[in-house]
Amino acid sequence: MSDNNANEKTPVKPAHFIQNIIRKDLEQGVVKQVVTRFPPEPNGYLHIGHAKSICLNFSMAEEFGGVCNLRFDDTNPEKENEEYVNSIKEDVQWLGYQWHGEVRFTSDYFEQLYQWAVHLIEQGNAYVCHLSPDEAREYRGTLTEPGVNSPYRDRSVAENLELFTQMREGKFAEGHCVLRAKIDMASPNINMRDPIIYRIKYAAHHNTGDTWKIYPSYDFAHGQSDAIEGITHSICTLEFEDHRPLYDWLLDHLPVPARPRQYEFARLNINYTITSKRKLKQLVDENQVDGWDDPRMPTLSGMRRRGFPPEALRNFCAQIGVTRADSVVDVSMLEYAVRDVLDKNAPRAMCVLRPLKVTLTNYPADKVETMRAPGHPVRDDLGERLLPFSSSLYIDQDDFREEANKKYKRLVLGKRVRLRNAYIIEADEAIKDEQGNVVEVRARVIEDTLGQDPADGVKARGVIHWVCAKDNLNCEVRLYDRLFTDPAPDAGGKDFMQSLNPHSLEVLKNCKAEISLSSAKLDEHFQFEREGYFCLDRKYSTAEQPVFNRAIGLRDSWAKIEQTQ
Ligand code: ATP
Numbered sequence: 313m314s315d316n317n318a319n320e321k322t323p324v325k326p327a328h329f330i331q332n333i334i335r336k337d338l339e340q341g342v343v344k345q346v347v348t349r350f351p352p353e354p355n356g357y358l359h360i361g362h363a364k365s366i367c368l369n370f371s372m373a374e375e376f377g378g379v380c381n382l383r384f385d386d387t388n389p390e391k392e393n394e395e396y397v398n399s400i401k402e403d404v405q406w407l408g409y410q411w412h413g414e415v416r417f418t419s420d421y422f423e424q425l426y427q428w429a430v431h432l433i434e435q436g437n438a439y440v441c442h443l444s445p446d447e448a449r450e451y452r453g454t455l456t457e458p459g460v461n462s463p464y465r466d467r468s469v470a471e472n473l474e475l476f477t478q479m480r481e482g483k484f485a486e487g488h489c490v491l492r493a494k495i496d497m498a499s500p501n502i503n504m505r506d507p508i509i510y511r512i513k514y515a516a517h518h519n520t521g522d523t524w525k526i527y528p529s530y531d532f533a534h535g536q537s538d539a540i541e542g543i544t545h546s547i548c549t550l551e552f553e554d555h556r557p558l559y560d561w562l563l564d565h566l567p568v569p570a571r572p573r574q575y576e577f578a579r580l581n582i583n584y585t586i587t588s589k590r591k592l593k594q595l596v597d598e599n600q601v602d603g604w605d606d607p608r609m610p611t612l613s614g615m616r617r618r619g620f621p622p623e624a625l626r627n628f629c630a631q632i633g634v635t636r637a638d639s640v641v642d643v644s645m646l647e648y649a650v651r652d653v654l655d656k657n658a659p660r661a662m663c664v665l666r667p668l669k670v671t672l673t674n675y676p677a678d679k680v681e682t683m684r685a686p687g688h689p690v691r692d693d694l695g696e697r698l699l700p701f702s703s704s705l706y707i708d709q710d711d712f713r714e715e716a717n718k719k720y721k722r723l724v725l726g727k728r729v730r731l732r733n734a735y736i737i738e739a740d741e742a743i744k745d746e747q748g749n750v751v752e753v754r755a756r757v758i759e760d761t762l763g764q765d766p767a768d769g770v771k772a773r774g775v776i777h778w779v780c781a782k783d784n785l786n787c788e789v790r791l792y793d794r795l796f797t798d799p800a801p802d803a804g805g806k807d808f809m810q811s812l813n814p815h816s817l818e819v820l821k822n823c824k825a826e827i828s829l830s831s832a833k834l835d836e837h838f839q840f841e842r843e844g845y846f847c848l849d850r851k852y853s854t855a856e857q858p859v860f861n862r863a864i865g866l867r868d869s870w871a872k873i874e875q876t877q
């Protein structure tokens with residue numbers, strides 16, 4: 313890549329602060345090869361916020377010729393499980409990234425971490441503390457008042473070693489005691505006031521079973537795991553900024569094989585969206601959604617099922633950039649990124665969502681013609697579709713009115729409309745049921761209007777889509793809207809369950825799609841002309857009953873509503 317190429321057409325995005333740090337480290341020889349990691353806790357499915365972290369960690373490794381590990385931060389056995397591990401691996405790969413070597417687990421390092429805890433004790437830098445949680449809170453002090461030393465702080469090394477061994481051996485009940493680093497109870501940073509580094513827990517761990525009765529804290533495990541893996545740039549979100557002094561202190565007091573550095577960036581927040589595994593889990597557990605991969609969920613698996621292409625998520629993450637300033641990104645940016653990728657790549661097709669029968673009275677009843685339509689308006693490589701055409705068709709109920717003014721560019725009694733990729737027709741009669749609903753339109757084909765205007769000069773009002781009633785694919789279509797009606801559903805401790813959008817899912821049965829869609833495959837995306845971008849639902853679609861999800865409409869209907877209000 314050349315930075316100063318005058319012929320370069322694509323604007324070069326200015327480097328963000330992490331790129332600058334890494335470039336400088338490489339130039340100054342502080343770092344030989346960049347090693348980053350993505351460190352999820354397997355306590356839920358990944359969401360769009362994690363995509364930002366994944367893209368950042370993997371792209372830094374890629375850009376600077378380094379590697380990126382996938383490490384499960386699995387120190388909390390009660391909340392973690394294998395299902396989450398598997399989904400996270402799948403999601404990272406789906407997003408387009410491959411981690412370096414084997415998948416890693418903090419639990420692989422439990423023995424080493426234990427030995428380092430012993431080392432801290434031997435150096436007089438850790439002690440077993442018997443304060444109850446309530447007492448510990450009192451001793452900890454506040455943001456404005458220093459803490460008070462624990463009465464157990466000055467135990468001998470021998471006694472601490474003995475007690476810590478007994479903790480490991482399961483001699484004590486949960487909560488009986490903890491191991492704490494001996495740092496500084498008067499530190500202005502509460503994280504430095506003798507933080508807990510090991511707790512007793514009798515929970516089965518997804519990897520280590522019941523081998524361990526004690527588990528390291530996040531703070532004790534994270535930096536040391538980074539050091540074991542030779543991570544050079546340990547990139548995390550801003551809430552860990554205040555933990556950095558502890559991260560550094562531990563590395564400085566242990567015989568670790570490498571000296572990683574932690575850098576923080578602002579987490580991704582998106583309006584109308586929740587980015588917290590805990591809250592997303594609540595939606596799943598309370599059956600407000602159809603599992604973690606419900607297409608309305610901001611999880612990677614939900615977005616995949618809905619039909620968001622991974623490239624769109626990567627583009628979105630590149631677009632929003634990396635800073636240290638907290639902000640809320642407009643969800644329409646994400647939607648724009650999805651449309652942008654799909655518009656370029658999705659083959660076109662026609663599907664009538666709310667079918668209304670049209671009978672062409674002057675077209676031979678037994679004739680079937682084949683119309684040709686491009687797969688894509690500009691992408692010749694996407695080939696051609698063949699559309700059967702007969703006297704019996706479906707159009708959308710919204711595309712017919714008995715009467716309408718000139719603004720209505722669709723079919724009206726006595727007026728003409730072009731059927732996309734086919735003839736112009738004129739409506740003669742509306743047939744109604746007993747309730748007065750139009751159930752069929754009788755119309756005429758205007759001769760010689762394939763690809764040309766009518767000879768009599770009477771033009772069509774507009775173009776509508778249609779599907780042959782004799783040969784089509786009967787399918788279900790699911791339309792999605794935002795899951796929350798409140799732009800900030802969980803701000804300031806608000807109960808996000810109160811702003812669930814009751815209209816976030818609309819299921820349409822007996823939709824009629826053009827027959828070429830019978831060969832649609834999972835992971836293929838289509839633009840249903842005039843309706844949006846769709847893909848098959850990987851959970852419910854079957855050969856007998858295809859189900860299409862609308863990933864996104866053709867334009868931002870919310871922006872339109874907001875403008876006209
Ligand atoms: P959650 O609160 O949703 O559980 P978490 O931070 O606890 O998120 P982890 O599994 O620990 O989830 O996260 C793995 C990595 O992803 C961490 O480095 C974390 O900083 C990052 N991450 C999590 N949420 C976001 C977000 N909204 N934006 C950017 N990065 C995030």
Ligand code: MG
Nearest residue numbers: 352353385530
């Ligand atoms: Mg976490």
